[in-house]
Amino acid sequence: MPSKKVLWIVLAATLILSMVLTACTTPTTTVPTEVVTEAPTEAPVVEKQQVEVFSWWTGGGEAAGLDAMIKIFAAQNPDIEFLNAAVAGGAGTNARAVLATRLQAGDPPDSWQAHAGQEIIGTYVKADQIEPLNFLYEEKGWLEVMPETLIPLISENGNIYSVPVNIHRANVLWYNPAVLAANNIDPTTLTSMEAWIAALDTLKAAGVIPLALGEQWTQMHLMETVLLSTLGAEKYNGLWSGTTDWASPEVTTALGNFAKLLEYVNSDYSTLTWQDASQLVVSGDAAFNVMGDWAEGYFKELKVEPKTGFGWMPVPGTQGTFQFLSDSFTLAKGAPNRDAAIAWLSICGSKEGQDAFNPVKGSIPARTDGDVTLYDEYLQSAMVDWSKDIVVGSLAHGVVANDSWKTEINNALGIFVADKAVEGFQTALVAACKSSGPCK
Amino acid sequence: MHNRRDKWLSFLLVSPSIIAVAIFVYGFIGWTIRVSLSGWKGLMPDYTFVGLKNYATLLNDPRFQIDIRNTLIFTAVFLVGAVLLGLALAIMLDQGLKGEAFFRGIFLFPMAISYIVTGVVWRWLMNPAMGSRLSGFNLLFKSLGLDFLVNTWHTTPYWGIAFLAIPAIWQLSGYTMAMYLAGLRAIPDQLREAARVDGASEWQIMRYIILPLLTPVTLSAVIIIGHMSLKVFDLIVAVAGKQLPLDVPAIYMWQATFDGNFYGLGAAIGVFLLISVAILIIPYIRFTLRSEENS
Numbered sequence: 012m013p014s015k016k017v018l019w020i021v022l023a024a025t026l027i028l029s030m031v032l033t034a035c036t037t038p039t040t041t042v043p044t045e046v047v048t049e050a051p052t053e054a055p056v057v058e059k060q061q062v063e064v065f066s067w068w069t070g071g072g073e074a075a076g077l078d079a080m081i082k083i084f085a086a087q088n089p090d091i092e093f094l095n096a097a098v099a100g101g102a103g104t105n106a107r108a109v110l111a112t113r114l115q116a117g118d119p120p121d122s123w124q125a126h127a128g129q130e131i132i133g134t135y136v137k138a139d140q141i142e143p144l145n146f147l148y149e150e151k152g153w154l155e156v157m158p159e160t161l162i163p164l165i166s167e168n169g170n171i172y173s174v175p176v177n178i179h180r181a182n183v184l185w186y187n188p189a190v191l192a193a194n195n196i197d198p199t200t201l202t203s204m205e206a207w208i209a210a211l212d213t214l215k216a217a218g219v220i221p222l223a224l225g226e227q228w229t230q231m232h233l234m235e236t237v238l239l240s241t242l243g244a245e246k247y248n249g250l251w252s253g254t255t256d257w258a259s260p261e262v263t264t265a266l267g268n269f270a271k272l273l274e275y276v277n278s279d280y281s282t283l284t285w286q287d288a289s290q291l292v293v294s295g296d297a298a299f300n301v302m303g304d305w306a307e308g309y310f311k312e313l314k315v316e317p318k319t320g321f322g323w324m325p326v327p328g329t330q331g332t333f334q335f336l337s338d339s340f341t342l343a344k345g346a347p348n349r350d351a352a353i354a355w356l357s358i359c360g361s362k363e364g365q366d367a368f369n370p371v372k373g374s375i376p377a378r379t380d381g382d383v384t385l386y387d388e389y390l391q392s393a394m395v396d397w398s399k400d401i402v403v404g405s406l407a408h409g410v411v412a413n414d415s416w417k418t419e420i421n422n423a424l425g426i427f428v429a430d431k432a433v434e435g436f437q438t439a440l441v442a443a444c445k446s447s448g449p450c451k
Numbered sequence: 452m453h454n455r456r457d458k459w460l461s462f463l464l465v466s467p468s469i470i471a472v473a474i475f476v477y478g479f480i481g482w483t484i485r486v487s488l489s490g491w492k493g494l495m496p497d498y499t500f501v502g503l504k505n506y507a508t509l510l511n512d513p514r515f516q517i518d519i520r521n522t523l524i525f526t527a528v529f530l531v532g533a534v535l536l537g538l539a540l541a542i543m544l545d546q547g548l549k550g551e552a553f554f555r556g557i558f559l560f561p562m563a564i565s566y567i568v569t570g571v572v573w574r575w576l577m578n579p580a581m582g583s584r585l586s587g588f589n590l591l592f593k594s595l596g597l598d599f600l601v602n603t604w605h606t607t608p609y610w611g612i613a614f615l616a617i618p619a620i621w622q623l624s625g626y627t628m629a630m631y632l633a634g635l636r637a638i639p640d641q642l643r644e645a646a647r648v649d650g651a652s653e654w655q656i657m658r659y660i661i662l663p664l665l666t667p668v669t670l671s672a673v674i675i676i677g678h679m680s681l682k683v684f685d686l687i688v689a690v691a692g693k694q695l696p697l698d699v700p701a702i703y704m705w706q707a708t709f710d711g712n713f714y715g716l717g718a719a720i721g722v723f724l725l726i727s728v729a730i731l732i733i734p735y736i737r738f739t740l741r742s743e744e745n746s
Contacts, residue, residue: 108709111494134712138494226692279579281606281694296584415492418711422514425695429608439513 062351063094064340065113066124067106070099072308076368080176083367084358091351096120114140119343121352126409127175127337129251132167133413141341143170147353153360156378160402164410165339173339174359177374180304180393181405182236182326182334185289188319190219190298198324204240204268207327211275214298221275223297225288228407230280231424233301234269235406240328241265244401251404251411253449257441266433266440273428293321301326303336303408307389308373317388325396333400336408337377412448419443480725487718494712505719515720518700521612525699526680528613532620533676534669537627542657544628545635555632558625566622570689573618577604577690605691612697615690619680627672634668635661674735678728700724 068077074097081093098106103124110123119140125131135141148154148171154162157175165173184201191198194217196210214221224230239247242261249255256262277297280288289306291297293315300306310321325332340359346352358364365376370385379398383391404410406417423439444450490501509515540558544551561569578587585593585601592600605611638661646656684701691697693706700720708717 104709111709111712114494115496134494140494227694278581278603279606281696282574282579282691284692415711415713418706418713421706421710422512422695425698426513426517429696 059092060351061092061094062348062355063096063120064122065096065120067098067103069097072372076372079367079371080364083364088354121343121346121348122340122355124338127165127173127339128404128410129413130409131173136167136172140344141172142344145171156380158402164404173341174356175337175339175377176359177338177369178377179336179374180333181336182329183304184324184326185292185300185306186322187292187295187298188322190295201327203328220277220297223288223291223300224276224280225283225285229285230428231407236301236326237269238265239334240326241268244332244403247403257444266437270431270433331400333396333402334405335402336405336410416447419447483718483721486714487722489715491714505715509719518698518703521699524612525616528616529619529680530676533624533627534672536624538631540628541631558628561622562626566686567689569618569622570686574690579603579606630668630672634665638664677731681728
């Protein structure tokens with residue numbers, strides 16, 4: 012029966028097809044590998060090494076900065092091919108899902124971008140996916156050129172897990188100098204929550220939006236700066252290490268301050284992006300906005316002059332502290348090209364690499380020895396603060412709390428912003444620290 | 452002999468899709484259920500069996516309670532709105548108006564647009580900004596002197612989610628219209644004429660003849676709109692972003708899984724969604740299959 016044979020062939024083909032389909036579901040970037048396996052047959056003399064670097068830098072100053080670093084890398088490592096595995100999406104929301112799939116499938120890129128701190132430690136270190144980099148820090152002398160208070164925030168049990176490329180500051184209060192002048196408010200006097208709230212009252216009475224606010228993550232951003240301002244650096248750090256009690260009266264005061272600030276915000280906050288909210292300040296509709304210093308890059312895009320079109324200062328009560336966040340690169344455990352990955356990380360931590368990336372991206376180098384002449388007025392002032400201030404980490408941007416903890420805080424925050432019940436919020440925060448943080 | 456071969460061949464021809472469906476639909480449903488019964492929290496898979504713990508967590512989770520409430524409100528407004536508007540449009544077009552084909556096209560057209568596009572446009576239209584920054588519908592209302600209509604749209608506390616059903620109704624009422632129109636055209640004219648001969652008013656014809664005959668169409672519309680509504684994700688994200696007062700289970704599933712690494716919890720939300728859609732759809736499929744067998 013020849014037809015039976017045909018049937019078997021069709022059946023086998025079907026099975027193969029279904030396997031191919033299965034293989035297609037993992038969104039990996041395997042295409043470049045194929046190119047290389049073919050390469051030796053054409054040019055058998057030089058076997059080119061590769062390094063695959065995963066990031067979410069696909070557009071604007073970020074992508075341009077990455078390209079600048081890649082150029083330096085290529086010049087110093089001519090025999091390593093750089094594979095740029097970038098996945099688009101703001102703050103890496105899509106990229107992280109793709110990366111998780113790759114790691115779960117045992118197919119890590121050699122090095123990937125992640126927010127320095129607990130976002131790395133709580134997720135990738137806990138899953139045993141990355142190597143400590145102390146040897147590289149010692150070899151390159153990075154411990155001497157990076158702030159002393161930074162290192163514990165990006166380490167776990169004495170192991171440093173990533174190389175920070177850039178530094179952004181979270182606790183910046185942006186203001187409209189003309190609006191403040193019109194209401195006789197001198198920004199230099201705003202050094203405490205109380206003074207700030209008094210100024211907000213004046214502005215509210217004058218009919219301007221006192222404080223511009225945006226969608227939910229910007230609310231978390233505001234909250235973390237209020238926690239820092241009310242508690243001070245040491246107790247703020249204690250929240251994340253477990254030494255400051257989330258149920259304590261100081262935290263109640265801080266949350267009360269946060270609730271108070273929410274009385275001064277624009278009513279349509281939930282529909283505004285951070286850009287929309289920041290723009291309210293330069294357009295004169297609002298007086299203040301708390302946002303990370305990427306807002307300065309946005310103001311430059313809007314062609315507003317620093318000092319006259321917008322001013323900046325630390326969030327009242329946080330003078331002398333630098334609440335940071337950082338994009339950093341890791342070394343994958345079992346990296347397919349470990350040596351090449353280390354060569355990449357060496358560029359990431361070098362003065363040359365950081366000074367190439369940061370002026371384009373609009374951030375400051377993690378090293379304190381960057382070339383100030385390359386940076387604009389705001390960034391220069393941030394570099395000064397970075398080298399002398401106490402460094403603390405940001406919650407909204409992954410430094411101080413792991414992803415699970417942050418998600419639980421985010422849920423509690425969302426409910427709080429809607430119902431304004433401080434007590435319920437604090438109870439939920441205590442529970443979140445127990446369930447995903449260090450609290451017992 | 453020939454018959455048997457045909458049977459074999461037809462089976463073979465559909466086997467690729469059977470295999471694909473078996474793997475990608477039923478295989479993954481089974482796998483999701485397994486994850487939902489596990490304590491997987493963190494990046495790496497952990498299939499430790501924890502029973503229904505994730506489901507219990509969900510039931511006590513204030514965010515999930517908001518999700519269920521929002522889904523119910525959204526579905527109710529969306530269903531009633533799309534069905535009534537679709538029916539009204541269909542009845543209007545069925546009156547033999549001039550340019551019927553033109554209007555049919557216009558009403559059906561929004562369906563061709565993706566939810567994301569609809570969402571972005573309606574995000575502008577339903578802008579809740581007040582004062583000097585008034586825009587979208589609010590600005591239109593104000594310039595027409597209809598100040599009382601100026602409102603906060605989806606930022607309205609508690610009922611905000613109902614406003615998000617407006618773009619959904621806009622998008623899908625044309626679809627229900629097409630369904631109803633087909634239903635109306637299938638009703639033989641003799642029935643209406645017989646009723647008229649018996650002295651029935653136009654309203655009585657509508658109430659006692661047309662609407663009962665449209666019941667199967669309504670059922671189909673409710674099922675199709677209802678299951679889309681339960682799964683809604685993209686429209687909400689496009690109009691309102693990921694904010695908790697307007698949260699729905701699909702958004703929570705995404706955030707729990709990929710932002711928070713709560714894979715077990717995320718899978719439980721997925722299973723919950725599957726069950727809620729199944730409750731709606733399975734009786735309908737059985738009903739359709741049975742009526743097909745009968746005819």
